[in-house]
Amino acid sequence: MSEPKSPTPTPAGDTYKGWVFKWTNYIKGYQRRWFVLSNGLLSYYSIRTQAEMGHTCRGTINLATAVISVDDACNFVISNGGAQTYHLKASSEVERQRWITALELAKAKAARMQAESDDSGDDFSPSSLPVGGGQGGGSQNSEVQSTLRTLGSKVEDLSTCNDLISKHGSALQRSLSELDSLRLTGEAGDKIRQVTERATLFRITSNAMINACRDFLALAQTHSKRWQKALQAEREQRVRLEEALEQLAKQHNHLERAFRGAAQAHAIVDNKGGAGPGKGEASDEDDDNEFFDAMEDAPEFITVPADPQFHKRSSSNASGLNTDLCADDQSLNEEPLAMNQESPSQDLVPLKKRRTRIPDKPNYSLNLWSIMKNCIGKDLSKIPMPVNFNEPISMLQRLSEDLEYHELLDKAAKCHSSLEQMCYVAAFCVSAYSTTVYRTGKPFNPLLGETYELDRRRESGYRSLCEQVSHHPPAAAHHAISDRGWTLRQEITVASKFRGKYLSIMPLGTIHAIFEKSNNHYTWKKVTTTVHNIIVGKLWIDQSGEIDIVNHTTGDRCHLKFAPYSYFSRDVARKVTGVVMDKDGKAHYVLSGTWDEKMEFSRVMQSSRGGENGTEGKQKTVYQTLKARELWKRNPLPDGAESMYYFTALALTLNEPEDGVAPTDSRRRPDQRLMEDGRWDEANGEKQRLEEKQRSARREREREAASQRASGQSEEAVDEDSFVDHSMKSAPHDSYKALWFESCEDQFTGEQVHIYKGGYWETKELGNWEGCPDIF
CATH class of the missing domain: 1.10.287 (Helix Hairpins)
Known part of the structure; x- marks a missing residue:
C-alpha cells in the first residue's frame, strides 16, 4: 500500500500538501489525514493511494474568512466562525510552523482577492x-x-x-x-x-x-x-x-x-x-415641437405636431375637448389673485429688503480625495467632513429651497382641470432640482432639534417650517402652507454612498401637495443625485431616475423620467420627459424639457402605437400634440454667483439674520455663521464642539431611557396588574421626540412620518421659546 509523499515546498508557494493529524471524536481521537492547501482553500482527504484523491474529499474551509490559532507546540486550530472548525496536530513544532506560515500567506492572498472582487463593480480599474x-x-x-x-x-x-x-x-x-x-x-x-x-x-x-x-x-x-x-x-x-x-x-x-x-x-x-x-x-427647424429619448435608453414615445384640423378646432373653440383647456389657459395667464384678504395690505406695510450678497467664498485649497479615500462605501452622514466642503446653509434651509418656484403651486391651485393642475405640480417637482446644477458644496448636517422657518407670507403668501426630527438616520420634516390655497409637506431622509469615482445621494421619503379648493392630494418621491469626478476633474452633478406623481383624489398620474447623462446620446443634457394620464391610462399631456432650464407641456390630440423600435422590441407610442407651451423657466443667477457658492436670489437670503426666530433656528448656528463670514478655521472648531455637545445629549437621553426601563421592570415584578408602560421594553435607547412635529402613520403611503402638529407660529407671536432645547 503506497501513500502520497509529502512534499516540502516553500511556504510562500500557492500549494502546500502533507499529512496532518485531525481530531475526529472522543472514541477515535486524532486520525491522520491528507491535507491540500490551494487557491485559498484547505481541503482534507481520507486516502490510502493517490488515485483516491478524486472522490475522498471530506471537507473544505475557505481561508479568506478563517481564524488561525495555535494551541501548543504541535497543535493548531482553523475556524471560520463556528460553522467549520478543524483541530489539527502536526508531527513536530517545525512542521506545525511550516503549515502556519503557508496558511497565513494563503489567507492574506485569499482576503486580498476577495476584496478586489467585491470592489470590481464600482471601482475604476x-x-x-x-x-x-x-x-x-x-x-x-x-x-x-x-x-x-x-x-x-x-x-x-x-x-x-x-x-x-x-x-x-x-x-x-x-x-x-x-x-x-x-x-x-x-x-x-x-x-x-x-x-x-x-x-x-x-x-x-x-x-x-x-x-x-x-x-x-x-x-x-x-x-x-x-x-x-x-x-x-x-x-x-x-x-x-x-x-x-x-x-x-x-x-x-x-x-x-x-x-x-x-x-x-x-x-x-x-x-x-x-x-x-x-x-x-x-x-x-421644428424640433421644438417634438422630442426623442436617447437610443440606448429605449424611447417610450415620440411626439409629433397634430393634424392642422386640430389646431383650427382649438383656435375656434368648436371642440368641446378644448373648452376647459382654453378656460384654464386664460385664467393662468392672469396675474395671481390676492387670496388672503385678511392680511395687511402690502401697500400699507413695506416689505423687508432682503440681502443680495454674502461674503465671497475664500480660496482654500484642500484635497477631497485625501479625506474621502478611507470612506468608500460608507454613509456620507457618518463621515466627519470639515466645513471646507460645505456651503453656508443647512440641510433644512436646502429643503426650504424647494419653494423657489412656489408660484407654480399658486397657478396649480387656480386650475379648474385636475389634469392641467397635474402639469403644474410636475413642473414644480422638476424645478426643485434647478438650484442644484452648480451646487457641489455639501449642506451642513442639522443638529437634532434644529429648526428653520421661512416666512414669506407678506411677499408670496406662504410660510414654511423645517425641523430635524431624527439623527440616526438623519431625517428632516418640512411643512409649508400658503394663503393661496395649497399645503406642502414632506419628511426626507438622505441615504448616501461614496463609491470612489462618484457620490450617490438617495433622498428617501414622500412629498405631499394638497390643494384646498379641489381637495386634490398629490404624492411623489425624489430621484437620485450623483456627484461625479470626486477623484479627478471638475465636480459636476446629475439627476437620474423616474418619478410617479399620483393624484389620490382623482386617480390621475404623471410619469417623469430624468435621463442620466450619456456621452453618446444625441439629446440635450439633463433631459426630462413625462406623460400625464387619467385614471384609465389615457394620455392627455406630454411634458418635455430639462431640469436645469425649463419645462413645456403639449396637449395630446391623438395617440397610436408605432412599430417595434428601441431595445427588446418595445413599441413606441406616437403622440400627436398641439403646440408646446412653457410651464416653467429657471430664474437667472445673481451677478457674482460663482463666488457666492452659486446661490440663487432666494438662497442668498436663507441665512440672513432675522429677529424673533426660535433659538434652534439654523440662522443662529455659530459654525455656519462663521463659515459664511469666511472664518473657516474657527468654524471647524465650533462644528466639533456642537457635534460633541449633541453626542453628550444623546448619551444622557439613553441613560434616562435605561433608567426608566429598569424602573418599569421593577414595578411590574412587584405588581403585574399595575399600570406600567410596557412599550418601554421595546422603545429605542434614544427616546427623543420632535418639538413641532408628531410621529404618525401616513394614511396615503402607510409610512411612519412626522406631521406638523401646530404651535410654532403662535409661540413666535408670543415670543416664549422656553420649551426649545439648547443645542447651540
Missing part, C-alpha cells in the same frame, strides 16, 4: 479601459495588467513574510535571553533544542521572503522598459480612439436628424390615412 487598434494594443494591455497583478501579489507576500519574520524573531530573541540566564543544569539541553527549532523556523521564513524579493526584482527588471512602451502606446491609442468617437458622434447625429424627418412623416401618414405636415414641419 485600468483593465476596464477600451482598447482599440487590433490585437497589438489588446495584448499589450493584457500583459501590463497581468504583470501588475503579479507584482501586487508579490508585494503582499513580502508584507506578510515581514510580519512573520518579526514575530519569529521576537520569539527567538526571548529564547536566547532565557538561555543566557540559565546555568548549566539539566534544563540546558532542552532549551538549546528549543532555540535550535526556533532558529530553523526563522530560517524557513527568511528564505521565503528572500525568494519573494528575488522574484519581485526579476520581474521588475524584465518588464520595466516594456511597461513604458506599452503605457505610451495605450495613451496614443486612447487619443486616437477619442478623436474617432467624436467624429462618429457628429456623423451619427447628422444621420439621425435626416432619419428623424422621414420617420415623422411616415408616422403621421400611418395614423392619419395619408394626411401629414408640410415640408417645413418636417424640417430640423
Whole structure:
C-alpha cells in the first residue's frame, strides 16, 4: 500500500500538501489525514493511494474568512466562525510552523482577492479601459495588467513574510535571553533544542521572503522598459480612439436628424390615412415641437405636431375637448389673485429688503480625495467632513429651497382641470432640482432639534417650517402652507454612498401637495443625485431616475423620467420627459424639457402605437400634440454667483439674520455663521464642539431611557396588574421626540412620518421659546 509523499515546498508557494493529524471524536481521537492547501482553500482527504484523491474529499474551509490559532507546540486550530472548525496536530513544532506560515500567506492572498472582487463593480480599474487598434494594443494591455497583478501579489507576500519574520524573531530573541540566564543544569539541553527549532523556523521564513524579493526584482527588471512602451502606446491609442468617437458622434447625429424627418412623416401618414405636415414641419427647424429619448435608453414615445384640423378646432373653440383647456389657459395667464384678504395690505406695510450678497467664498485649497479615500462605501452622514466642503446653509434651509418656484403651486391651485393642475405640480417637482446644477458644496448636517422657518407670507403668501426630527438616520420634516390655497409637506431622509469615482445621494421619503379648493392630494418621491469626478476633474452633478406623481383624489398620474447623462446620446443634457394620464391610462399631456432650464407641456390630440423600435422590441407610442407651451423657466443667477457658492436670489437670503426666530433656528448656528463670514478655521472648531455637545445629549437621553426601563421592570415584578408602560421594553435607547412635529402613520403611503402638529407660529407671536432645547 503506497501513500502520497509529502512534499516540502516553500511556504510562500500557492500549494502546500502533507499529512496532518485531525481530531475526529472522543472514541477515535486524532486520525491522520491528507491535507491540500490551494487557491485559498484547505481541503482534507481520507486516502490510502493517490488515485483516491478524486472522490475522498471530506471537507473544505475557505481561508479568506478563517481564524488561525495555535494551541501548543504541535497543535493548531482553523475556524471560520463556528460553522467549520478543524483541530489539527502536526508531527513536530517545525512542521506545525511550516503549515502556519503557508496558511497565513494563503489567507492574506485569499482576503486580498476577495476584496478586489467585491470592489470590481464600482471601482475604476485600468483593465476596464477600451482598447482599440487590433490585437497589438489588446495584448499589450493584457500583459501590463497581468504583470501588475503579479507584482501586487508579490508585494503582499513580502508584507506578510515581514510580519512573520518579526514575530519569529521576537520569539527567538526571548529564547536566547532565557538561555543566557540559565546555568548549566539539566534544563540546558532542552532549551538549546528549543532555540535550535526556533532558529530553523526563522530560517524557513527568511528564505521565503528572500525568494519573494528575488522574484519581485526579476520581474521588475524584465518588464520595466516594456511597461513604458506599452503605457505610451495605450495613451496614443486612447487619443486616437477619442478623436474617432467624436467624429462618429457628429456623423451619427447628422444621420439621425435626416432619419428623424422621414420617420415623422411616415408616422403621421400611418395614423392619419395619408394626411401629414408640410415640408417645413418636417424640417430640423421644428424640433421644438417634438422630442426623442436617447437610443440606448429605449424611447417610450415620440411626439409629433397634430393634424392642422386640430389646431383650427382649438383656435375656434368648436371642440368641446378644448373648452376647459382654453378656460384654464386664460385664467393662468392672469396675474395671481390676492387670496388672503385678511392680511395687511402690502401697500400699507413695506416689505423687508432682503440681502443680495454674502461674503465671497475664500480660496482654500484642500484635497477631497485625501479625506474621502478611507470612506468608500460608507454613509456620507457618518463621515466627519470639515466645513471646507460645505456651503453656508443647512440641510433644512436646502429643503426650504424647494419653494423657489412656489408660484407654480399658486397657478396649480387656480386650475379648474385636475389634469392641467397635474402639469403644474410636475413642473414644480422638476424645478426643485434647478438650484442644484452648480451646487457641489455639501449642506451642513442639522443638529437634532434644529429648526428653520421661512416666512414669506407678506411677499408670496406662504410660510414654511423645517425641523430635524431624527439623527440616526438623519431625517428632516418640512411643512409649508400658503394663503393661496395649497399645503406642502414632506419628511426626507438622505441615504448616501461614496463609491470612489462618484457620490450617490438617495433622498428617501414622500412629498405631499394638497390643494384646498379641489381637495386634490398629490404624492411623489425624489430621484437620485450623483456627484461625479470626486477623484479627478471638475465636480459636476446629475439627476437620474423616474418619478410617479399620483393624484389620490382623482386617480390621475404623471410619469417623469430624468435621463442620466450619456456621452453618446444625441439629446440635450439633463433631459426630462413625462406623460400625464387619467385614471384609465389615457394620455392627455406630454411634458418635455430639462431640469436645469425649463419645462413645456403639449396637449395630446391623438395617440397610436408605432412599430417595434428601441431595445427588446418595445413599441413606441406616437403622440400627436398641439403646440408646446412653457410651464416653467429657471430664474437667472445673481451677478457674482460663482463666488457666492452659486446661490440663487432666494438662497442668498436663507441665512440672513432675522429677529424673533426660535433659538434652534439654523440662522443662529455659530459654525455656519462663521463659515459664511469666511472664518473657516474657527468654524471647524465650533462644528466639533456642537457635534460633541449633541453626542453628550444623546448619551444622557439613553441613560434616562435605561433608567426608566429598569424602573418599569421593577414595578411590574412587584405588581403585574399595575399600570406600567410596557412599550418601554421595546422603545429605542434614544427616546427623543420632535418639538413641532408628531410621529404618525401616513394614511396615503402607510409610512411612519412626522406631521406638523401646530404651535410654532403662535409661540413666535408670543415670543416664549422656553420649551426649545439648547443645542447651540
